[in-house]
Amino acid sequence: MARRSQLISGALIAGALLLTSLGVSGVATGAPSAAPVSAASLFEAAHSVHMMATSTTSSPEDPDGDGYIPANPPVTGVTPSTQDPPHRYFHEFQANCAVSHTEPDDPIVYPQQPGKSHDHTFMGNTTTNAFSTTASLDAGTTTCKAPGDKSGYWMPTLFNGDKPVLPIGPQTIYYKAGVTDYTSVRPFPKGLRFVVGDPMQSADEFRHHPGFVEGWECGDSYFNVDFPASCPTRADVQLNIRFQAPSCWDGKYLDTPDHKSHMAYPVVKPGTNDNVCPADHPVALPMIEFKMAFPVNGDLSQVRLASGRGYSFHYDFFNAWDDATLKALVDHCVVGGLQCDARGYDQTHPEAGAALDENYQLP
Template identity: 80%
Template sequence: MARRSKIASATLIAGALLLTSLGLGGIAASAGPPLPGSGAASSFAATRSGHSMAVSTASSPEDPDGDGYIPANPQVTGVTPSTKEPPHRYFHEFQATCAVTHTRPDDPIVYPGQPGKSHDHTFMGNTTTDANSTTATLDAGTTACRAPGDKSGYWMPTLYKGDRQVLPLGPQVIYYKAGVTDYTSVRPFPKGLRFVVGSPTQTALEFRSHRGFVEGWECGDSFFNVDFPTNCPNRADVQLNIRFQAPSCWDGKYLDTPDHRSHMAYPVVNPGTNNNICPAAHPVALPMIEFKMAFPVNGDLSQVRLASGPAWSFHYDFFNAWDAPTLQALVGHCVVGGLQCDARGYDQTHPEAGAALDANYELP
């Protein structure tokens, strides 16, 4: 495909995705509390520097021509979205528990090879992630994830209270779930797949209407918040939390696209069966990542902000560098197997199923 036609296609897709996020693309916006910042904040978000979501044009070792397209090798073709409904299992998931490693104003997906160009990010998982990270450098790095085979990079805008960074403490839970009804059709991520979930320039309405929105910002008994709660109970056991889900349907063609989104899509409802299936243009079912982050801050939250801007600018990035056999074992045992697994791939309610990994969180 010529670069001109590829970029034109990406522009059309990006426009469709924006309409979808606004609730105008056949997906109704969720009801919720009054939204802050629908006027001035929208203008602020559109002009905020440090992380625009413009089409990438920089070259990198994995994208030498700088057109933003990184083809999968091999591509996955001939897949039809599954409409099957396997035996009901309430869970089909496992956890990747990964600790914070460092902060840095880098983003190897949006600004590859351009250190310091992004707003500040909090990195988890791979200890080496920076602006120059590639699949090969992540493979060669080390990890703060419980499973040594997970060398993926996970990152999000750094949270501040005033001028002080507030970093999640200890392992954070990153769920890998089935986003489609036919959980037996889910396959592992291809090595090197990367994408951005949400946008630093989204408005409050776009954040609330986003397909990945689960419970928004929550603290104590306060849930479904688009903005940070003004106050949280000032107790040691209370933290500021957010849960946000990623798209889980892949086009099978690209590991990345210029807008870092168009190669991925959220499941759609099959009108014939009312099941969640992958759309025809993104037929490959992959694990659905869900960030569940906890920030050790409570009490007066009036000075809390994100490096990317207001609370509704929350977004995150994922760069897959799992050891392929390890990821295959966890997806096959836990997601396809319909279990609720911990980071070892063990389900306490189904001990007879065993675990995917050994006591050291490695393949047996």
């Protein structure tokens, strides 16, 4: 514990020195820098401090503040499935959720510490803030089409200059099978949370991240690890990104100190092309894929994320689905090998029906 406290103190001091060197007042005493501080410099400073200061604050779900939140009950006795079911090109459904608010909060990385994070754009649960818990999200409301999805979804806010650029309307959040045996996928446990990607990753690390799909794209420009210099100035062109989350769970923890270790990406089974969960993360869960569209085009030279450059993109997920609703969608669409909308309806297989009614609720 003493060693961890020393590391945290050193990180906080380093962060303060970094901000002081940029002339940011209110961090440390001393004469302010004579040089003007750019908005970009402030973003980079906040970005660095955000990552250097590791939270050990206790919360209602982690009273000892060690970062571990055990699953209750844990999932045991599972081995990664190596079965190869009949091929289905699709095994997915969508959670269509709109932006609700922005806030410099992160209830996963900085629980109980409002204003500690860089700015985030929140979707889904309308109450998500630094004090969010599984219980508070359960009691909240949602911008998702399915009222049963009270999960919190958030990502660093995109800025064009100093102006926030927020996605308009319901965004596409896919729930897919990340493993070859799509019939082995089970719903998320209530309260599971994790961070996807890393705001401190380099451009090369971002490009080779297992969650990388298309990078940043707009118009005919694809696979960019940073924002392209410009996009066609047309009404139908927006800046887009697709990024996938890990989908294999250790069955033990709803969260871990780094907010990642309890999750893993599927691996390729030796001698095959099959994706399977690794032995230490044997539980196959839905693979979330963000497909975000930001209404900005033309000159992108002033576009940046609250966390830094384009390759600092990452996002967070805090599961607060109604258990029965999520299970119905996973069983019908993922396990059933369908390409479903937010109702759990596949237009190419109308005979299969839908998992939810016209109000996106269980029938």
